[in-house]
Amino acid sequence: MTIPAVSIQNIHKDYTHLKALKGIDLEIPQGSFFGLLGPNGAGKSTLINIMAGLVRSTQGNIEVLGYNVMSQWRQARQSLGIVPQELVYDPFFNVQEMLRLQSGYFGFGKENYAWIDELIDILSLTDKVHTNLHDLSGGMKRRVLIAQALVHKPPVVVLDEPTAGVDVELRQSLWEFTKRLHAQGHTILLTTHYLEEAEALCDRIAILNHGEVVALDDKQALLARHPYRYLKLHLTANDIQLPAHLQKNFVSLENQQLLLRIHKEEDAIVSVLENLQAAGIEFDDLHTDEPGLEEVFMDLTHSTSS
Ligand SMILES: Nc1ncnc2c1ncn2[C@@H]1O[C@H](COP(=O)(O)OP(=O)(O)OP(=O)(O)O)[C@@H](O)[C@H]1O
Ligand SMILES: [Mg+2]
Numbered sequence: 001m002t003i004p005a006v007s008i009q010n011i012h013k014d015y016t017h018l019k020a021l022k023g024i025d026l027e028i029p030q031g032s033f034f035g036l037l038g039p040n041g042a043g044k045s046t047l048i049n050i051m052a053g054l055v056r057s058t059q060g061n062i063e064v065l066g067y068n069v070m071s072q073w074r075q076a077r078q079s080l081g082i083v084p085q086e087l088v089y090d091p092f093f094n095v096q097e098m099l100r101l102q103s104g105y106f107g108f109g110k111e112n113y114a115w116i117d118e119l120i121d122i123l124s125l126t127d128k129v130h131t132n133l134h135d136l137s138g139g140m141k142r143r144v145l146i147a148q149a150l151v152h153k154p155p156v157v158v159l160d161e162p163t164a165g166v167d168v169e170l171r172q173s174l175w176e177f178t179k180r181l182h183a184q185g186h187t188i189l190l191t192t193h194y195l196e197e198a199e200a201l202c203d204r205i206a207i208l209n210h211g212e213v214v215a216l217d218d219k220q221a222l223l224a225r226h227p228y229r230y231l232k233l234h235l236t237a238n239d240i241q242l243p244a245h246l247q248k249n250f251v252s253l254e255n256q257q258l259l260l261r262i263h264k265e266e267d268a269i270v271s272v273l274e275n276l277q278a279a280g281i282e283f284d285d286l287h288t289d290e291p292g293l294e295e296v297f298m299d300l301t302h303s304t305s306s
Helices: 044-051 073-079 095-105 110-122 138-150 168-183 195-201 219-224 244-249 269-278 293-303
Strands: 006-015 018-028 033-037 059-064 080-083 156-160 187-191 204-209 212-218 228-235 250-254 257-263 283-289
Touching: 006 044, 018 044, 018 204, 018 212, 033 044, 033 195, 044 059, 044 080, 044 156, 044 187, 059 073, 073 080, 080 138, 095 110, 095 138, 110 138, 138 156, 138 168, 156 168, 168 187, 168 195, 195 293, 204 219, 204 293, 212 219, 212 293, 219 293, 228 269, 244 250, 244 257, 244 269, 257 269, 269 283
Parallel strands: 033 187, 033 204, 080 156, 156 187
Antiparallel strands: 006 018, 006 059, 204 212, 228 257, 228 283, 250 257
């Protein structure tokens, strides 16, 4: 059996007035594109910071490619590239110096400079190589943090909200870059509040809420959990009277657009349409929408609030 990229076993983190993590168990398979999602304060960064050795857990173990992050810190750290959520940087170095320093910290010498130059190029930092980190914009600093996380070509790449506060263009290019890293064989662990992107990119997803795992599944299986699909109709009139037995399906009616929620098992779209017709409600266009990750996320994170 191949060892998991990351194995998280019963991780607890207690702060003085808060249990930030309440026994997290997760396994991230090698080669997966894993989404760690959850609302603000769910505990995502705390978990990542424990993985990085920046925060000490109250209880539990984390292994990266079989290396314990506490007792085999050096090997675990070598296997990981972490892009932190907070923009932490040393203001006394320029981009090139910073990346070379980081590379040296992992035991590489000049032989790694070509890879550093490649990273600078991929992340469009060429114009800024000699600029002091202090003088870069927020989005540029984030690019440097990404390059910094990758200098030692780590097999496991952890991105904690890499696109927070970056413009649309950079966001798109970062997603493309992450996809490329994944295609090259890196395991990716991503946290993001852009659920559409997570849905497009990730193959496996964990949802955290109040320090607990409330869902852990393959993306498709997770999406299939939401019991509803949606029926959108463009009506020929706005003033309609929905039959009583369709009231439970009603979501909204605006500008002659009627949105109905259809339970996948309990309602048949055909009979909903027949009922509308029988009630004299006419429409000239219709389409159906399958639920996305956002609906699943809302279901799971709202029903478990404490
Ligand atoms: N040093 C600390 N002392 C006390 N509480 C902390 C500390 N660090 C984090 N917390 C708390 O732990 C909880 C989890 O925080 P964390 O940063 O892990 O959330 P998150 O899921 O990353 O949220 P976000 O989506 O906003 O980044 C929050 O309630 C936070 O206030
Ligand atoms: Mg966070």
